[in-house]
Amino acid sequence: MKSLRTPLFTAVLVAGGVLTACGSDDGAAPETTVAGTTPAATSAVPATGSATGAPVDARGAAEAALAAQPGAAVIGIDDERDIRKWEVTLVTAGGDGVELLVDMADGSVSGERPTMVHPEEATPPRIAAVDAVSAALAERPGTLAELEYDREHGRMIWEATVRGDDGSEWEIDIDPDSGDVIAVDRD
Secondary structure, rough: OOOHHHHHHHHHHOOOOOOHHHHHHHOOEEEEEEEOOOOOOOOOOOOOHHOOOOOOOHHHHHHHHHHHHOOOOEEEEEHHHHEEEEEEEEEEEOOOOEEEEEOOOOOEEEEEEEEOHHHHHOOOOOOOHHHHHHHHHHHOOOOEEEEEEEEEOEEEEEEEEEEEEOOEEHHHHHEOOOOOOOEEEEE
């Protein structure tokens, strides 16, 4: 189930003139910042795949976000391929929400903004997001497109969307207390 936060943040990012790119003549990739956000410290934690030049996966994005926000917990990861970023939603130790943009190429954190979190999301689940990603990918190999800690059928769950190598999409529900897969549906 897609959160209303994600499309809103994406709309803010792509609205006329919101993204500002600053490049150099040395061939370095441009740095992207989001107007109205606070630039976040670039994570020094190597994200999954970055050493080989491969794109940063969802686990790497979560690790980079956690390094930029010590003491926080990831409650959502969303693949924003159109801007080559991961949108990672965290809840701080104080229960506040924050969204970070994590570059898919190198795991750097380039934008940060506060976000509302539902009171049920303010207490992180026992099973961490990176473990939920692992459980989803063990159930259906492919690429994680989205992970969300959300209420479904009267209880909080991890809801993952996995894109299979054959182009199929799967929704996988994971128990946030045990890490067990509780439902698998083809989208």
